[in-house]
Amino acid sequence: MAMNMPIVVKLPAWRRRLLLVVVLSGFAALLGRGIYLQSYHKSFLQEKGDARYSRTLVLSAQRGKITDRYGELLAISSPVESVWANPSDVKIDAEQTKKIADLLQLKVEFINQKLANDEREFVYLKRRISPELAAQVMKLGVSGIYLQREYKRYYPAGDVTAHLVGFNGIEDKGQEGFEYAMDKALSGKAGSRRVIKDRSGHIIEDLVAVKVPQDGHDVVLSIDRRIQYLAHRELVKAVELHHAQAGAAIVLDARTGEVLAMVNVPTYNPNNPVNIQGKSRNRAIVDIFEPGSTMKPMTVSAGLESGLYQPDTKIQTSPGFMKIGPATIHDSHAHGVLTVAEVIQKSSNVGASKIALSLDPKYMWSMFNQMGFGAKTNIGFPGEASGRVRDYKTWRPIEQATMSFGNGISVTLLQLARAYTAFANDGELKPVSLLKLQEAPVGVQVFSARTAQSMKDMLEMVVLPGGTALKAQVLGYRIAGKTGTTHKLGPHGYEKNKYVASFVGIAPASNPRLIMAVMIDEPNIANDQYYGGVAAAPVFSAVMADTLRLLAIPQDAPYRNVVIPSGASDNVDDVKESI
Helix, strand or coil, rough: CCCCCCCCCCHHHHHHHHHHHHHHHHHHHHHHHHHHHHHHHHHHHHHHHHHHEEEEECCCCCCCEEEEECCCEEEEEEEEEEEEEECCCCCECCCHHHHHHHHHHHCCCHHHHEEEECCCEEEEEEEEEEEEHHHHHHHHEECCCEEEEEEEEEECCCHHHHHCCCCCCCCEEECCCHHHHHHHHHHHHHEEEEECCCCCCCEEECCCCCCCCCCCCCEECCCHHHHHHHHHHHHHHHCCCCCCCEEEEEEEEECCEEEEEEEECCCCCCCCCCCCCCCCCCCCCCCCCEEEEEEEEHHHHHHHCCCCCCCCCCECCCEEEEEEEEEEEEECCCCCEEEHHHHHHHHHHHHHHHHHHCCCHHHHHHHHHHCCCCCCCCCCCCCCCCCCCHHHHCCCCHHHHHHHHCCCCCCCHHHHHCHHHHHHHHCCCCEEEEEECCCCCCCCCCCCHHHHHHHHHHHHHHHCCCCHHHHHHHCCEEEEEEEEEEEEEEEEEEEEEEEEEEEEEECCCCCEEEEEEEEEEEECHHHHHHCCCHHHHHHHHHHHHHHHCCCCCCCCCCCCCCCCCCCCCCCHHHHHCCC
16 A cells, blocks of 8 residues: 655745745834834823823812901811712723712713713812712722812801902802902912822822922901991891992091901802802992092091181082082082081082182192092902092083082092091091001001091081981990982983982091991982981991990090981981082
8 A cells, every 4th residue: 555645845935035024024113113112202102101000199289268357267268079080990880870970969971971081081070079978989989080189168257258258269269359369379389299000099109209288378357257247237237228229338447547347238158159240349449439528528628728728717608509600509408608617517519619619720639639539549459440530630610619529530438438547547548458467557648637637526517416417426426427429420421310328437536446438329219318318327327336335445425415306317407418
């Protein structure tokens, strides 16, 4: 039987050579590609490699506190957690998704949509939740879902200090008030920590030493939270009682110029700042208005300082009006001959106009300018308005006359309150501050101590029988102040039946410690309740009655009773002023 012999197929030599060339070419290509990537894409590849296991954790800095002058908290940060995910690392089933959605009060579709984008390495699922809720989420053990420590701002005083303190946005950056104005100082600097994590998100090694976060600085405001509350309470009452559109009030320390209270109505809750349009504006600083008769003390002071007038100088105001060109200036009553002091007490427009027209326009403008009108107070609050005092070179006689009683000039309530510090400090105008001061600042001498004392005596007459501010009286204390009522200025001139009522007062008059300015915007005109002596002066009285006792300021008129004529609440002749 023949044996099967193996069949040998002899391959062509070129096939062996071709196979060798292909293999060598492949190796060469791989080698070249490796050299290329190592040479030109080294950093990119290292970053991609690091991204799979290394993480840089942000260590949030705690935002500084905002307190009142006595350390009472007005803004504080509480620790919260934010839930985030790395979609490429997440391994989650439908049941876990449903549980997370229920805990975070989210829709399942929303979570699925967030986790579907595996090209992103960081997505928030829910921010600023309680640590307890965050712990429940992490108990589910879903890989790729992590927590990040953040801080949520809380405002203990709520709407009472909202316009001063402001509020923060979702990124913990200031949006309004001092949260915005001092955001840099309050924020501090975040730290960082670079670590290696395993696929389950557990930290297994620190790569770089921790960069310690620097907490923000605390800010101490000048306000007294107790006085702030009193002013807010009474302003709310007044706005509601007179069906007004808005109101604002400021209490100053007469000696230092520190703002002890600054309130606005309407207000809002900074802990839940929604639908705040028109409510977040700090009207006391950013709104301007014509001050009306509260400007008369500045005009009369200029007259006294010029040497042309003394408090007992007589001025003829009959027949209760005066014509300047085609315009007519009116008083509320025909008073006849009045002394300069009585011009203030009776709030005579005619008397103030005659004093103003006897003064050089440049001199009168200079006095207004020195008292801070037409310029910002530089109190450091965002959006502060400067008001407007037109250049004296453009004044016509009628304009010089109307400015003497607060028409044709615009001011902020803060500027108005500050101007009265000159009457309380022997002619020295004090700078104002919303931050607590360590010592009383040096002011600017705008007129003599004699003029200041004379004007203070006149302003005290305004609060006594025969004056326009009987409702500003405070039992046991001498009060000096001035009422103001003016037509509201609209886009097309003065608006009919719309007024701004105001009052600025000093207490106690014998040794000034406090100054308060009140403004009521568009009080109800029914029964003539829109005058400064009716709408604004009672706010001053109520706040001062409590504040003077709260600060234990000694009485300077312990035997003087508050004098309110019978039926004064119905008869506004006792509180009416020229407008």
